[in-house]
Amino acid sequence: MYMPSKEYRQRVIEELVEREFISTQAEIAEHLSRRGINVTQATISRDVNELRLVRLPAGNGQHRYRSTPLAAQEDVVGELAQRFKLFVRDLDRGENLLVVTTDEGHAAGIAYVVDKLDRDEIVGTLAGQNTILVVCRGAQQAEALLDEFESLLE
Amino acid sequence: MYMPSKEYRQRVIEELVEREFISTQAEIAEHLSRRGINVTQATISRDVNELRLVRLPAGNGQHRYRSTPLAAQEDVVGELAQRFKLFVRDLDRGENLLVVTTDEGHAAGIAYVVDKLDRDEIVGTLAGQNTILVVCRGAQQAEALLDEFESLLE
DNA sequence: CTTTACTCGGCATATACATGCATTATGACC
DNA sequence: GGTCATAATGCATGTATATGCCGAGTAAAG
Structure with a gap:
């Protein structure tokens, strides 16, 4: 047909x-x-x-x-999703902190795009070799963000 | 309360x-x-x-x-609605033509905003004293437009 | 103090959109 | 062709949004 x-x-x-x-x-x-x-x-x-x-x-x-035309502005999200799928190994949360575990050496790269999201509920990020700490305003915001990030990995 | x-x-x-x-x-x-x-x-x-x-x-x-930010671009619609409510007396259609009857002397003003809509299904408008002829591409488009205009009058 | 007209918002429901699952189509490889 | 993996789609249904109707509140008019 x-x-x-x-x-x-x-x-x-x-x-x-x-x-x-x-x-x-x-x-x-x-x-x-x-x-x-x-x-x-x-x-x-x-x-x-x-x-x-x-x-x-x-x-x-x-x-x-x-x-x-808003689409362009939003492409940060697409970029994030792409890199997440490639390099993120694990996600976790403690209170208002998100812990993102990445492939060795990729933490800074991922943290960079997370920063670019420019989300108000994110206070800041701190990247090591394979770990990023995402500091959120509160536990509630962190939980929502965790959900969101998890959905990117599917 | x-x-x-x-x-x-x-x-x-x-x-x-x-x-x-x-x-x-x-x-x-x-x-x-x-x-x-x-x-x-x-x-x-x-x-x-x-x-x-x-x-x-x-x-x-x-x-x-x-x-x-699209809102601004779209404000033509709001303007149209406002003027329609104030000045339009009647709407009718014959085939691909819409006939808009306005308060005496207001046809040109209304036609102006209709033009500004810049709709592809509108071929052009022709305004007299209290009548506007809106020429559409086809009867189907004219009917849809009539519905739309009517809803502005509510 | 009534009456009237109008705006706001809830409730229930209609309408519209999203999606899990199963099926079928598409393409790569043997 | 046959086999597998992947993508696309429909169906049925879940989820989300819109709206008719009504009641409460408010203000202006009488």
Whole structure:
């Protein structure tokens, strides 16, 4: 069965949201199907995530999907995820401290990108050879951050 | 019962989403409640809409609420809504044409903001004294636009 | 002090989006 | 071709967001 590539579909979606006023993923599916691309809302949800489209409220209860220039600014996160997967061996927490264990010699590199996140809940980082100490404002913030970091490793 | 003003709450929310990594409205509610502001998710949904915050996908299944600089760009919509409410008397459609009836003398003003929308599905506008003809690419687009405009009048 | 009009917010629910799991397609290698 | 590993997708459902309706609060008008 013929199936246009995912890449092509995503390009069409990007174009669509800029050309038309689209407010739900179901609508996107509808437009696509008019163009002969038949996928379900589930797939579009995944596309929207990958394309990092946002659903911008108009302030009056209406919404419009838009591509976002914010994406660039956020790429620190992508970078972090990449390096985490490559070099991070372990994560732990004690109170308001996160302990990140990395491959030998990589602590400084990872700490660098963590710093770049510029998160307000992070007070600072301290890197040795293969260990980073991430100091958070509080235990609560540390726990949230731990969750977040863990999800990067999956 | 003491209840911090809506305005104050919304300022706190804006600050919150920039300081912390927040991915659901429930989380916002939680943070607020720690600060003594107790409201339900429903209220936050309304706030998010009014503040025009977006839920930006990180590309890996995570989301973060952000305030958006897109808002400024989009303010044309707000302007349009305002003028529509004040000056538009009637909306109609024939095929690919939208007919907007305004208060006497206001057609040009309204047409101006419609033009500024810079929508691809609008070919152009033609304004008389109290009537604007909005020429759309097709009947389908015209219908969608009619719906959209109608919702501005509510 | 009423009445009226309006704003705000909760509750319940509708709508919309995300996702675990199973299935099928794709491609690399033998 | 057959086998394996990986990626893509649908289905069903879980989670998250939006909203209709109603009641409470407030202010202006009478």
